[in-house]
Amino acid sequence: MTRFKRPACLVAYWEGEELRVRDCATGKTSPVLPAEVALLTALTRWRSLAEIAHDFAEAGRRELRAAVRGLLSRGLVISSDRPQVEAERQLSAWRDWSPEATLFHFGTKDLEYMDWREEGAEMERVMAWSPPPSPLKQVRGRQIELPAYPRRGMLPSVLLSRRSWRRFGRQTVTLDQVSTLLGLTWGVQKWAHVGRGIRFALKTSPSGGGCHSIEVYLAVRQVRGLHPGLYHYCPDSHALTLLNKPWTFGRMTRALGGQPWFAHASATAFMTSVFPRVQWKYRAPRTYRVVLLEAGHFCQTFCLVATWLGLAPFCTAALADTLIERDLGIDGVNESVLYAAGVGPRPGAVSWAPWWDRKDVPRTTLPLHRMRRTGARRSAT
Ligand SMILES: Cc1cc2nc3c(=O)[nH]c(=O)nc-3n(C[C@H](O)[C@H](O)[C@H](O)COP(=O)(O)O)c2cc1C
Incomplete structure (x- = not known):
């Protein structure tokens, strides 16, 4: 007899006014209705349609079957006769790390990377529109200068x-x-x-x-x-x-x-x-x-x-x-x-090759602590 269950790690969140449910492992995400949330709760463990029908006495069997099929087709329910069962078993080691780490790990896999030419052009636009945040933090108070390091x-x-x-x-x-x-x-x-x-x-x-x-x-x-x-x-x-x-x-x-x-x-x-x-x-x-x-x-x-x-x-x-x-x-x-x-x-005759299509290197300047030191040495000689 076919039985059904919700996947091991589902998370729910609102997008605007819409309640959405996402399977952390597969990334399948779908809007859900309040009645479907009740059905997902009933499917915490493997159950047949007949077993679920006890919990939803007021719903007709046909209506219930259609609701389960609907969740099944959106990947929010798994069926005992489908291959996802093996994937579900593999996921059991992630139980204690769920939902936080599971959502993050699987949800950030297989990003569609932008073509590098497009990405370069996009970066140019971003930099023209707003420069990057400062790479240094300004902290109030007296700075204690440290001795030179080797x-x-x-x-x-x-x-x-x-x-x-x-x-x-x-x-x-x-x-x-x-x-x-x-x-x-x-x-x-x-x-x-x-x-x-x-x-x-x-x-x-x-x-x-x-x-x-x-x-x-x-x-x-x-x-x-x-x-x-x-x-x-x-x-x-x-x-x-x-x-x-x-x-x-x-x-x-x-x-x-x-x-x-x-x-x-x-x-x-x-x-x-x-x-x-x-x-x-x-x-x-x-x-x-x-x-x-x-x-x-x-x-x-x-x-x-x-x-x-x-x-x-x-x-x-x-x-x-x-x-x-x-x-x-x-x-x-x-x-x-x-x-x-x-x-x-290393390519010959260069100290660094930061770009694949150009032979120049970016202009570099010394940080403050090195300018101070080289300045001190120069004035001493
Ligand atoms: C976690 C991580 C991911 C990186 N990914 C890329 C990458 O995808 N492509 C790339 O060209 N450089 C990548 N880099 C290299 C950085 O661009 C590089 O470290 C940075 O420009 C500073 O230059 P440096 O490593 O010569 O000091 C990555 C560096 C780190 C630490």
Whole structure:
């Protein structure tokens, strides 16, 4: 017998005077009538039409069936004989993070990115109409000037020379460089044993609760010593497993939110999160923030290692989520893509290539604290 239920995570809100209901997982949204709200309440658990009919004695069976069908067609009710049931089961790990994190995560997937030319023109219009807010905050009170900080040595020079690159050189990134990038960024450096046979990975980046939910996949376009393709990186054995054939330039551009400049990269790492690793330990939806913050830690480490290797790194969160997840063979529910960081060789004779179609760099000036210092040194010499 066919039974019906409302999806696990529905949220209701008003748009103007219209009450709307949205399935957090699928994004399906529809206006609902007060009578339909009562029906959705009755469908908290799997029930047949005959069972629901008890609650709505005054409604005719035909009327009730039509109402359930109406909700079914708008994706606000699921039926036991349809494939959504499997998707619903997969979503169970998100129960404690619902509705807040579930709505945000699934509701912000698969954005339709504007064509980069249109986006550039749109930005020009916005800037002409209203300049960006100030990048500095004005705080009342006396400023206590701080002593100079080191700018020489390995770590400061790597930090100071990290930039986002959008044009790459002709040389080839090597397997050794890829190995260094993966190992120093995502590799497990030690296992910490905490009893009951449980172990936690220790890496060069911190991880909320040591859950290390971030996985990494590598899209290889051109690396000396490695066939092009989509790989999974095992952080324990420090090894790659080939999963899929390489992306074409067009598919790579789509995967990276329609940004052709990044599709020329030699190798691009896609970070995903295996959410149940975190959901197992932390029940509050706020923990979703921890997952995103963690991806940021890894990305910065990747960019710094690439800079140290003399390569040209970049990062982007403009991703075609479902396309990437399908090609990586992950479900997009319990494991979902979050962030990408890529690398290529540096183009010759430039200290930075911020634009893919131009060779100049923006004019830069020194911040106040550096002007003061260089001014002081100049006057002393
Ligand atoms: C989370 C995040 C997402 C970004 N996404 C993009 C992107 O989609 N496309 C792009 O060209 N740059 C992207 N960037 C790079 C920024 O544009 C860049 O960091 C910024 O312009 C400052 O330049 P810098 O990295 O050289 O200091 C992103 C940076 C971050 C942190």
